[in-house]
Amino acid sequence: MLNDALINVNGESVQALEILFFTTVLALLPSLVIMMTSFTRYIVVFSFTRTAMGTQQTPPNMVLVGMALILTLFTMTPTLNAVNEEAFQPYQAEEITQIEFFQRAQGPFKRFMAHSTELQSLALYCNMSGTPAPADEEEAVQLPLTVIIPAFVTSELKRAFTIGFLLYIPFVLIDMVVASTLMSMGMVMLPPSMISTPFKLLLFILLDGWQLLFKTLVQGFGLG
Numbered sequence: 001m002l003n004d005a006l007i008n009v010n011g012e013s014v015q016a017l018e019i020l021f022f023t024t025v026l027a028l029l030p031s032l033v034i035m036m037t038s039f040t041r042y043i044v045v046f047s048f049t050r051t052a053m054g055t056q057q058t059p060p061n062m063v064l065v066g067m068a069l070i071l072t073l074f075t076m077t078p079t080l081n082a083v084n085e086e087a088f089q090p091y092q093a094e095e096i097t098q099i100e101f102f103q104r105a106q107g108p109f110k111r112f113m114a115h116s117t118e119l120q121s122l123a124l125y126c127n128m129s130g131t132p133a134p135a136d137e138e139e140a141v142q143l144p145l146t147v148i149i150p151a152f153v154t155s156e157l158k159r160a161f162t163i164g165f166l167l168y169i170p171f172v173l174i175d176m177v178v179a180s181t182l183m184s185m186g187m188v189m190l191p192p193s194m195i196s197t198p199f200k201l202l203l204f205i206l207l208d209g210w211q212l213l214f215k216t217l218v219q220g221f222g223l224g
Contacts, residue, residue, distance in 0.1 A: 021098060035149050036109050038075045038116075038221055040156045041163075042068035045217060048164030049209075052171040053200045054193055071214065075221050082108035106145060113152040114140035116221060121151040121158075159220070174199050 025032075033039050046064045050056075059067075087104035090096045096104070114122075114137050122140055123133040125147045134140040140148065178196040203209075 033069075033072070035153055036113065037072050038156075038217075039068055039072040040153060041160045041220070042071050042217060044157065044160035045163050045167070045213070048160070049167055049213065052164070052168045053204060054171070054197050055201075071218065075218060075223060076112070078223075079108045079112045082111075107141075110141045110143075110145070110148055113148050114143075117148065117152045117155045118158070121154045122147070124154070125151045163217075170203065171200050174203065 043064060046068060050059065050064065083105050086107060087096075087101050090104070091098070091101040117140065119134065119136075119140070122143065125131075126133040126143070129147055131143065131147055134143060175192060175196050178199065179192040182190055182192055182195065
């Protein structure tokens with residue numbers, strides 16, 4: 001009955017398959033955004049930054065996720081434009097089938113992920129899956145998504161944690177200086193975080209921290 005209703009509404013039976021296909025893509029969209037884009041690196045680094053400054057829930061999670069999504073859209077614009085030109089426009093013009101659309105749409109995402117994935121991570125998942133390891137980025141593009149995606153996520157987490165470690169260093173130094181100063185003054189009952197947090201914020205503001213962080217992260221994907 002459901003298929004009949006869809007066919008009657010759209011006029012052709014193929015339309016029912018299109019609705020099912022796009023409904024499935026929509027349901028998987030959150031996972032695709034996290035696993036196949038720059039979102040993972042952004043949100044992890046932002047979380048490290050907030051924790052390192054000791055501001056707890058400021059900025060709130062909604063703001064961090066929003067910033068990560070906007071920067072992800074900015075970073076992925078060339079890839080999305082390539083998908084539109086290579087896959088969506090021909091599919092909309094009925095020049096290719098759904099299967100060809102899916103195959104063509106993989107290309108730009110594979111190129112993006114292969115460019116940002118370490119060969120070491122690719123070799124790890126290639127060995128576990130029994131696939132020949134690529135020697136360079138061009139060969140990596142030919143790998144299936146089941147190998148590229150986990151390797152890409154692994155590389156992104158590694159880079160995000162590396163950036164987070166580097167972000168922690170100046171803030172930890174401020175904590176150490178403040179704690180040592182308070183102990184030398186005999187003010188052991190005063191929480192060091194009450195004194196160090198304003199200095200951390202001042203340092204971050206003077207360095208124009210958000211702009212510097214955004215610029216560094218975006219340029220890490222080959223933009224700018």
